[in-house]
Amino acid sequence: MTRPELRLILLGFFLISASSAPVKKTQDVNIYSFYINSTVTSRYATTIITSRVANRLNESQEIFFEVKIPKNAFISKFRMTIDGKSYDGVVKEKADAQQQYSQAVSRGQSAGLIKSVGRTLEEFKTSVNVAALSKVTFELTYEELLTRRLGKYELLINAQPMQTVADFKIDVHIHEKPGISFLEVKGGLSTNDLANAIKTTRADSDAWVTFYPTREQQTKCKDCDKNGLKGDLLISYDVERQNPNGEMKVSNGYFVHNFAPLDLPRIPKNVVFIIDRSGSMHGKKIEQTRLALLKILSDLSEDDHFGLITFDSRVDLWKRELLKATKTNLDDAKSFVKKITDRGSTDINAAVLEGVNMFKRQPQAGSASILILLTDGDPTSGETNTERIMSNVRKAIGSKFPLYCLGFGYDVNFDFLTKMSLENNGVARRIYEDSDADLQLQGFYDEVAVPLLTDIQLNYKGVSNLTQTNFALYFNGSEIVVSGQITDNNVESISTEVIAISKGSKVTYQNTVTTKDVIDVPSEHEDFVERLWAYLTVKQLLDKHVLLEGPEKEAVKNEALKLSLKYQFVTSLTSMVVTKPQEGDVEVADKPKEGKESHRPPVSSYPPLPPRIGYGLSAGSGFPGRIGQYGPPPYPGHQGRPGLPGQPGHPGYHGILRRPDWSSGSAGVIMSQLDSESEADLGISYVMKTPIMAPTHVTRKLVAPTQSVPAVRNNRFLLPADGQTKPLCFDVPIPHKLKLLQDSALGFSMNGESMAKTGFQQITIHYKTNHHLTINTNSINYNDGQNNVQYLWGQEPSQHDQEGIILILRDNEMDVTIGSIRVVIVLHKKRGDVFLWPVVWQQPENVTLAGILGKDKISYEEIQGSTLKIMDNDVKASWDEMPDYRFPSAPVVRCWLVPFQAVMNGEISDFTVTHL
Numbered sequence: 001m002t003r004p005e006l007r008l009i010l011l012g013f014f015l016i017s018a019s020s021a022p023v024k025k026t027q028d029v030n031i032y033s034f035y036i037n038s039t040v041t042s043r044y045a046t047t048i049i050t051s052r053v054a055n056r057l058n059e060s061q062e063i064f065f066e067v068k069i070p071k072n073a074f075i076s077k078f079r080m081t082i083d084g085k086s087y088d089g090v091v092k093e094k095a096d097a098q099q100q101y102s103q104a105v106s107r108g109q110s111a112g113l114i115k116s117v118g119r120t121l122e123e124f125k126t127s128v129n130v131a132a133l134s135k136v137t138f139e140l141t142y143e144e145l146l147t148r149r150l151g152k153y154e155l156l157i158n159a160q161p162m163q164t165v166a167d168f169k170i171d172v173h174i175h176e177k178p179g180i181s182f183l184e185v186k187g188g189l190s191t192n193d194l195a196n197a198i199k200t201t202r203a204d205s206d207a208w209v210t211f212y213p214t215r216e217q218q219t220k221c222k223d224c225d226k227n228g229l230k231g232d233l234l235i236s237y238d239v240e241r242q243n244p245n246g247e248m249k250v251s252n253g254y255f256v257h258n259f260a261p262l263d264l265p266r267i268p269k270n271v272v273f274i275i276d277r278s279g280s281m282h283g284k285k286i287e288q289t290r291l292a293l294l295k296i297l298s299d300l301s302e303d304d305h306f307g308l309i310t311f312d313s314r315v316d317l318w319k320r321e322l323l324k325a326t327k328t329n330l331d332d333a334k335s336f337v338k339k340i341t342d343r344g345s346t347d348i349n350a351a352v353l354e355g356v357n358m359f360k361r362q363p364q365a366g367s368a369s370i371l372i373l374l375t376d377g378d379p380t381s382g383e384t385n386t387e388r389i390m391s392n393v394r395k396a397i398g399s400k401f402p403l404y405c406l407g408f409g410y411d412v413n414f415d416f417l418t419k420m421s422l423e424n425n426g427v428a429r430r431i432y433e434d435s436d437a438d439l440q441l442q443g444f445y446d447e448v449a450v451p452l453l454t455d456i457q458l459n460y461k462g463v464s465n466l467t468q469t470n471f472a473l474y475f476n477g478s479e480i481v482v483s484g485q486i487t488d489n490n491v492e493s494i495s496t497e498v499i500a501i502s503k504g505s506k507v508t509y510q511n512t513v514t515t516k517d518v519i520d521v522p523s524e525h526e527d528f529v530e531r532l533w534a535y536l537t538v539k540q541l542l543d544k545h546v547l548l549e550g551p552e553k554e555a556v557k558n559e560a561l562k563l564s565l566k567y568q569f570v571t572s573l574t575s576m577v578v579t580k581p582q583e584g585d586v587e588v589a590d591k592p593k594e595g596k597e598s599h600r601p602p603v604s605s606y607p608p609l610p611p612r613i614g615y616g617l618s619a620g621s622g623f624p625g626r627i628g629q630y631g632p633p634p635y636p637g638h639q640g641r642p643g644l645p646g647q648p649g650h651p652g653y654h655g656i657l658r659r660p661d662w663s664s665g666s667a668g669v670i671m672s673q674l675d676s677e678s679e680a681d682l683g684i685s686y687v688m689k690t691p692i693m694a695p696t697h698v699t700r701k702l703v704a705p706t707q708s709v710p711a712v713r714n715n716r717f718l719l720p721a722d723g724q725t726k727p728l729c730f731d732v733p734i735p736h737k738l739k740l741l742q743d744s745a746l747g748f749s750m751n752g753e754s755m756a757k758t759g760f761q762q763i764t765i766h767y768k769t770n771h772h773l774t775i776n777t778n779s780i781n782y783n784d785g786q787n788n789v790q791y792l793w794g795q796e797p798s799q800h801d802q803e804g805i806i807l808i809l810r811d812n813e814m815d816v817t818i819g820s821i822r823v824v825i826v827l828h829k830k831r832g833d834v835f836l837w838p839v840v841w842q843q844p845e846n847v848t849l850a851g852i853l854g855k856d857k858i859s860y861e862e863i864q865g866s867t868l869k870i871m872d873n874d875v876k877a878s879w880d881e882m883p884d885y886r887f888p889s890a891p892v893v894r895c896w897l898v899p900f901q902a903v904m905n906g907e908i909s910d911f912t913v914t915h916l
Contacts, residue, residue, distance in 0.1 A: 045073075045144045063130050069140075072147075075576060080137070154236050159211075170210065179240035187234040266476065269370060276373075301325060347382035366503065370448060378416070390416075460494060492514055721857060728868075738912060742849060759828060763825055767819075780792075
């Protein structure tokens with residue numbers, strides 16, 4: 001029998017397939033832990049994808065690791081960890097990596113590569129040989145700046161594991177200093193069957209989105225089956241914009257300025273659509289183009305002027321002049337569009353020049369002019385030399401207005417369209433041949449449909465090494481981002497000035513900020529602004545590199561290369577070299593051009609692949625993408641890579657606990673390589689909830705106010721509120737032995753003994769009559785009535801599954817699932833204090849449990865000042881703050897502090913116990 005060959009994909013997607021094909025072989029490889037940790041800080045996204053895989057066979061097998069990332073992102077780290085030893089990818093200049101690559105290919109080994117896949121993704125892959133009954137950890141980091149489009153930022157996380165995973169987590173943390181104005185989660189994984197596995201938590205400037213599906217839930221989504229998840233989450237958000245001067249953030253000698261003013265009058269626009277009708281547009285392409293144009297024409301404002309040009313080897317104008325978008329003119333134009341048919345060859349040069357002439361013949365004062373070209377192929381008629389076409393267009397436009405180029409399909413010369421649009425202050429966008437091509441066309445138009453400012457110039461004092469500071473147009477729903485370096489350490493303030501043309505007048509935005517006022521980035525995040533600056537600088541230098549020639553081109557290339565190497569970005573100028581443990585095997589990964597695969601031979605160097613059976617998951621971004629790292633929620637916290645966004649917290653490494661040898665009656669810390677087959681098959685239905693509580697009816701009365709600084713020490717609990725971004729909180733005096741959670745029908749109870757200062761020193765969980773879990777700040781003891789097993793905080797992360805009880809021990813968390821209840825006990829170490837904090841993560845649907853943590857979410861209404869209406873009662877509250885200990889990072893959040901009785905409908909004595 002031949003040795004099985006496995007293939008692993010991660011988009012964050014990990015897909016594994018076996019050449020021996022039988023489905024029963026899929027358990028020969030077990031993904032026992034899978035995390036995607038994403039952090040967005042001031043729109044800069046860092047994603048860490050970590051997969052831990054065990055080889056169940058008694059023989060070694062090759063595992064191929066493929067990761068799909070957003071095309072706009074830069075990979076900045078890749079690591080494989082085998083038997084405690086790490087193998088890191090190193091970013092080098094392509095020329096330096098070439099020799100190692102050639103040697104690998106000459107030995108017949110596979111070469112790593114990155115290639116384009118689909119609309120918004122690129123695929124990175126490598127492989128490693130995993131010994132019998134051994135484990136491998138893959139970790140990949142990529143970074144990206146989210147782009148604002150149509151008034152929102154979008155983060156897309158796609159999941160297709162093709163295997164249920166016991167410890168499966170997606171954590172997204174968003175931090176925006178001005179505040180988050182809205183947050184929305186959609187996508188295939190937000191359907192009814194999985195809605196309860198998604199949690200969103202908001203507090204002032206932060207938001208957390210988490211996805212913790214149980215194994216059973218991983219088979220329940222719309223497109224899911226026994227092989228696990230298949231779908232995506234789409235997280236959309238925007239920020240508050242109260243300051244018209246924009247948002248400034250300074251950290252570690254760098255700054256970033258986000259500028260997106262609101263409440264500006266729209267500027268009337270002149271738009272000319274130049275439509276390719278050559279023979280290659282036959283069929284669905286031309287049909288979808290007509291549909292898109294008809295919708296776009298309907299969206300024009302009456303004070304806009306427009307023109308239509310169609311071309312093949314001949315150029316035809318709907319009208320010679322720009323016409324106002326009146327109903328009569330629009331109806332006439334729509335009749336013209338409906339008659340567009342494909343024919344002939346492609347004269348791009350003549351068509352674009354005719355569009356420019358339309359603007360020149362009829363200039364419109366106080367308006368913004370835009371040219372939009374749609375084509376699906378190379379120039380094949382008239383002037384066909386692309387360099388001369390670009391020269392002709394550049395001279396004709398003369399930097400007076402932008403040219404946007406839309407390339408339909410993959411036959412188009414996208415490099416040519418990209419360069420021509422960049423030379424004329426525009427962008428190129430590929431339109432994919434698919435059923436929604438008309439929506440893609442319309443979506444692009446919507447982005448440029450409402451110009452608000454023209455001729456924007458941003459000026460700064462006290463800084464240097466600036467990214468782009470002049471922009472032709474600012475559109476509604478977009479954002480201008482400028483970053484730079486503060487080279488003078490003595491600079492105490494930064495002056496900003498934005499000069500632009502609004503509707504009929506010149507506008508100026510001026511502001512001065514002191515560096516002290518805006519340095520609010522935690523120390524573990526301190527160089528994220530520097531990395532944002534490096535990312536944006538490299539992106540813009542690579543665009544310039546496309547345009548320049550001669551010594552200037554070489555100088556720009558060298559600067560982009562220098563920054564790519566310094567920050568370990570995989571760009572079009574660099575390659576990632578991965579040295580594997582097998583006798584120094586080497587793989588090299590390159591970043592491809594848009595629409596093209598790596599120039600290195602991707603197929604011949606790989607052995608034939610079997611049909612994919614697969615395990616895994618995937619993470620990407622909507623248009624731009626992004627992320628960082630935060631841990632479980634409602635408790636974010638994942639150990640961040642130095643210099644990247646990410647609160648300190650659990651590293652998230654997971655091992656697996658062996659089932660104790662009950663026959664020998666042995667106790668102690670019992671470890672093994674793998675779970676048994678039966679341990680992977682447990683299925684439990686959950687409804688997932690944040691730590692929540694809901695009061696029953698209280699007699700209407702005015703409750704006395706609670707002081708923000710209580711006379712006695714308290715444990716303060718957070719209580720999320722339905723339909724409100726401001727949570728409630730209440731105090732419980734300490735010390736006490738508290739009934740935390742109780743489900744009498746299940747036979748479950750959780751009690752806790754509070755400490756003299758903060759948190760709990762011991763928490764016990766009881767299930768039925770024979771299962772007891774005792775957790776203190778040093779250890780965790782589990783007893784099933786016959787045997788006792790002890791786990792230690794800080795030991796190798798582990799899993800244990802027996803008799804409907806699932807224990808997952810992480811670095812600073814004990815994750816406990818019993819029946820339909822899931823709780824997490826978080827270990828905190830703050831300023832010399834060590835304490836526990838309980839978090840209810842899942843509980844039965846439509847069931848209110850007893851205990852401090854057993855209530856449903858509560859609703860309230862702000863009446864006036866600090867008075868709230870809670871369950872028809874007027875309650876005095878105070879606006880206070882507290883550390884949110886549900887998260888390992890314990891972020892400080894603001895909340896309405898209310899009396900215990902107002903939300904719990906009882907006295908403290910009703911929630912105490914005599915014995916844990």
